[in-house]
Amino acid sequence: MFYGAIEAGGTKFVCAVGNETGEILAKVTIPTLTPEETMPQVLEFFRQYNLQAIGIGSFGPVDLNRESPTYGSITTTPKLEWRNYPLLKTVQETLSLPVGFQTDVNAAALGELHYGAAKGLDSCLYLTVGTGIGGGAIVNGQVIQGLTHPEMGHIIVRRHPNDPYQGKCPYHKDCLEGLAAGPAIEERWGKKGIELAERKEVWELEAYYLAQALVQYILILSPKKIILGGGVMKQSQLFPLIRQNVQELLNGYVDLPEIDSYIVPPGLGDQAGIIGGLVLAHEAHRSSHS
Ligand code: ADP
Numbered sequence: 001m002f003y004g005a006i007e008a009g010g011t012k013f014v015c016a017v018g019n020e021t022g023e024i025l026a027k028v029t030i031p032t033l034t035p036e037e038t039m040p041q042v043l044e045f046f047r048q049y050n051l052q053a054i055g056i057g058s059f060g061p062v063d064l065n066r067e068s069p070t071y072g073s074i075t076t077t078p079k080l081e082w083r084n085y086p087l088l089k090t091v092q093e094t095l096s097l098p099v100g101f102q103t104d105v106n107a108a109a110l111g112e113l114h115y116g117a118a119k120g121l122d123s124c125l126y127l128t129v130g131t132g133i134g135g136g137a138i139v140n141g142q143v144i145q146g147l148t149h150p151e152m153g154h155i156i157v158r159r160h161p162n163d164p165y166q167g168k169c170p171y172h173k174d175c176l177e178g179l180a181a182g183p184a185i186e187e188r189w190g191k192k193g194i195e196l197a198e199r200k201e202v203w204e205l206e207a208y209y210l211a212q213a214l215v216q217y218i219l220i221l222s223p224k225k226i227i228l229g230g231g232v233m234k235q236s237q238l239f240p241l242i243r244q245n246v247q248e249l250l251n252g253y254v255d256l257p258e259i260d261s262y263i264v265p266p267g268l269g270d271q272a273g274i275i276g277g278l279v280l281a282h283e284a285h286r287s288s289h290s
């Protein structure tokens, strides 16, 4: 059986066809322009296949309330052309298929839980540190959702006493995302993250902020595995720095598993989100029969 998956991002839509074991058989990347330009190409790709269902992991914020008339729409995104765009509805109605829908990070967490670094567990946290910071968490096998999806990137962190940078979040200035996402690194240090690889102080400060966030997620959600993805985490020297800061901040209060296997990069690499889309498609297919 074939399933479709969409990883809808702010710069590109990755579309894939795969099977129920999470294997990807075909994939295309389509730039995120306006919905009028991007969506026909997305739909055209899937029309070539005989699919059972489609799963979407989308940039957000998105409406995940199944009771809402705008369920599956992108809501207050700064990308104005996509604001209030009914992504799920468009795919569902055009292709006449069951469609599963989640945030991009929830999809990545599902991918990692089923096939990646958290395989065999019933909880994990997936955090992306890229253009923004976002987290998806699964607890007791369920994606966490309440009023809306969590917005883990916008928590408040204790500022480093030697960091005068004002922060870049348009809503909160110096929340975690405002201090530690890729654009904040670039603005604070005057160069892109990738060009700062050799600057030790950059990554020490980055780990100082990310570790504080992880400690809060650990204390509140108690995930069995923490997976850190996104462009900024390509700086793999961050992992030991973050692990050390987390241990220092917790100071033995929580009995963590062995730290090197607790805070890890994605087992699926850059494919976590798209493979999570296949998991969502599979779930949508199953629930369409029940
Ligand atoms: P997005 O979040 O838009 O989906 P990414 O996860 O690739 O995309 O994040 C992009 C951000 O990550 C940019 O701010 C970029 O400068 C930063 N980034 C990408 N690659 C690296 C790298 N190798 N080292 C440090 N920063 C990086």
Ligand code: ZN
Residues within 6 Å of the ligand: 153, 154, 169, 170, 171, 172, 173, 175, 176, 177, 178
């Ligand atoms: Zn914020």
